[in-house]
Amino acid sequence: MNIQNYIGGALINPKGELFLDNYNPATGKVYSYIPDSTEEDINNAFKAAKNAFPTWSKTTKEERFKVMMRIADLIEERHDELALAESTDNGKPVKLASHVDIPRAASNIRFFATAILHYASESHDMDGAAINYTLRKPIGVVGCISPWNLPLYLFTWKIAPALAAGNTVIAKPSEVTPMTAYLFSKICIEAGLPEGVLNIVHGLGANVGAAITAHEGIKAISFTGGTETGKTIAKVAAPMFKKLSLELGGKNPNIIFADCDFEQALRTSVMSSFANQGQICLCGSRIFVERPIYEKFKTAFVAKVSRLKVGDPNDPTSNLGALVSKEHLEKVKGYIALAQEEGGTILTGGNQVYLDGALADGNYLEPTVIEGLSYNCRTNQEEIFGPVVTIMPFDTEEEVTDFANSTEYGLAATVWTQDISKGNRMAANLQSGIVWVNCWLLRDLRTPFGGVKNSGVGREGGFNALNFFTEPTNVCIKV
Numbered sequence: 001m002n003i004q005n006y007i008g009g010a011l012i013n014p015k016g017e018l019f020l021d022n023y024n025p026a027t028g029k030v031y032s033y034i035p036d037s038t039e040e041d042i043n044n045a046f047k048a049a050k051n052a053f054p055t056w057s058k059t060t061k062e063e064r065f066k067v068m069m070r071i072a073d074l075i076e077e078r079h080d081e082l083a084l085a086e087s088t089d090n091g092k093p094v095k096l097a098s099h100v101d102i103p104r105a106a107s108n109i110r111f112f113a114t115a116i117l118h119y120a121s122e123s124h125d126m127d128g129a130a131i132n133y134t135l136r137k138p139i140g141v142v143g144c145i146s147p148w149n150l151p152l153y154l155f156t157w158k159i160a161p162a163l164a165a166g167n168t169v170i171a172k173p174s175e176v177t178p179m180t181a182y183l184f185s186k187i188c189i190e191a192g193l194p195e196g197v198l199n200i201v202h203g204l205g206a207n208v209g210a211a212i213t214a215h216e217g218i219k220a221i222s223f224t225g226g227t228e229t230g231k232t233i234a235k236v237a238a239p240m241f242k243k244l245s246l247e248l249g250g251k252n253p254n255i256i257f258a259d260c261d262f263e264q265a266l267r268t269s270v271m272s273s274f275a276n277q278g279q280i281c282l283c284g285s286r287i288f289v290e291r292p293i294y295e296k297f298k299t300a301f302v303a304k305v306s307r308l309k310v311g312d313p314n315d316p317t318s319n320l321g322a323l324v325s326k327e328h329l330e331k332v333k334g335y336i337a338l339a340q341e342e343g344g345t346i347l348t349g350g351n352q353v354y355l356d357g358a359l360a361d362g363n364y365l366e367p368t369v370i371e372g373l374s375y376n377c378r379t380n381q382e383e384i385f386g387p388v389v390t391i392m393p394f395d396t397e398e399e400v401t402d403f404a405n406s407t408e409y410g411l412a413a414t415v416w417t418q419d420i421s422k423g424n425r426m427a428a429n430l431q432s433g434i435v436w437v438n439c440w441l442l443r444d445l446r447t448p449f450g451g452v453k454n455s456g457v458g459r460e461g462g463f464n465a466l467n468f469f470t471e472p473t474n475v476c477i478k479v
């Protein structure tokens with residue numbers, strides 16, 4: 001099966017007629033082919049998006065709302081097909097795609113379809129002498145580049161506010177997980193999204209992503225992915241003064257105080273460590289436990305983790321499926337080896353898992369817990385992005401704050417304590433864009449989402465995203 005680009009309202013092959021292999025991570029086998037698009041395809045997509053902009057930017061908010069709601073409805077109608085496709089492409093359990101990825105993709109579209117109806121801009125009264133008001137205008141043609149870990153979820157999270165604000169879009173999903181973006185383009189056609197409003201171009205980051213970044217006419221880029229790729233994009237985009245929203249890597253602390261609700265902290269920590277095979281930018285990969293409960297927590301945690309089932313993503317009893325690619329599996333295994341070189345002890349896991357039959361070449365890895373490392377070793381400083389966590393004791397609030405803040409990242413942190421004052425103090429002192437207290441991954445789509453330090457620049461979510469995808473003009477009228 002050949003995936004196609006979605007340009008100017010039509011599904012078409014790349015100009016060069018070249019395709020790349022698309023692997024099923026559960027079997028390690030090629031199961032479809034992706035357009036190996038080039039700058040030429042981006043130029044075509046740009047023409048289509050530019051032609052569509054004058055009309056789309058002048059549609060009423062109500063019209064944009066209606067077509068986006070049809071898209072959301074169709075995502076829900078195709079729920080099972082999309083969930084299976086996401087699992088086949090990414091290796092995640094179908095159960096996870098069914099409960100998280102696909103419902104959230106529909107929610108993203110619906111959320112921004114309705115948000116635009118409520119979006120208002122400021123006015124500033126100069127004590128009666130003059131009145132200022134802010135006009136919020138769509139930017140023009142914008143770029144959205146997304147990663148492989150939550151494919152349709154993050155793809156729609158960017159596209160929805162861009163479209164709702166009246167922009168036309170060139171979007172690139174990860175080359176590793178293109179399938180649901182392709183199915184999404186079919187949904188957009190069926191929903192009647194006018195041609196050229198959204199253009200989806202598949203291919204390698206170094207070709208397609210780089211061509212989006214370098215294109216003079218694309219005035220804003222919303223990117224989610226690795227910190228190194230973010231740096232490359234920022235370097236190319238800065239001299240053109242493009243607007244950039246960069247959602248990058250993380251090395252998130254999960255801080256467990258002795259006064260926590262033990263059972264809740266334990267249950268949620270298993271999820272926050274290993275959901276999606278640990279391939280969520282928000283996963284807590286460094287677990288810090290206050291010394292009085294360290295041994296108790298460690299024993300209970302390891303017991304629970306060692307019972308997790310790594311298996312066929314189609315099997316509803318599997319807790320973990322396959323890692324996204326062979327390359328990524330090797331990278332994660334490399335970090336397990338590094339942790340041991342650095343003096344770490346593997347408490348559970350650490351090995352590749354070999355399943356039978358059709359799954360024999362899949363990318364499976366045991367959920368792994370490592371103890372005995374210092375907070376500042378490479379294993380505890382670099383993003384692994386797999387089913388690997390470290391566990392360490394701490395003695396004081398100040399000490400754990402220093403440990404938590406010691407990395408170059410600052411995306412998300414979790415704090416477990418029944419003392420709400422302590423929770424508030426920690427939230428104030430942690431260098432992190434998001435702090436969860438006594439929960440994890442609880443998301444209100446209106447809230448600012450993003451990281452500090454090398455975890456990114458800018459915030460997505462709610463009106464932040466609509467502000468990003470619009471240009472303000474201040475109009476000052478003398479009274």
Ligand code: NDP
Binds near residue numbers: 172226247411
């Ligand atoms: P990458 O940075 O490798 O890729 C992200 C996207 O950028 C892909 O579509 C990729 O294409 C594309 N790309 C690659 N090179 C370039 C380039 N030179 N110019 C423009 N685009 C390019 O990240 P991963 O896909 O490996 O995703 C994992 C990373 O994403 C982790 O670091 C994770 O923390 C981060 N992430 C951050 C989130 C956040 O909200 N902060 C959420 C989810 C993930 P291709 O795949 O074809 O190479």
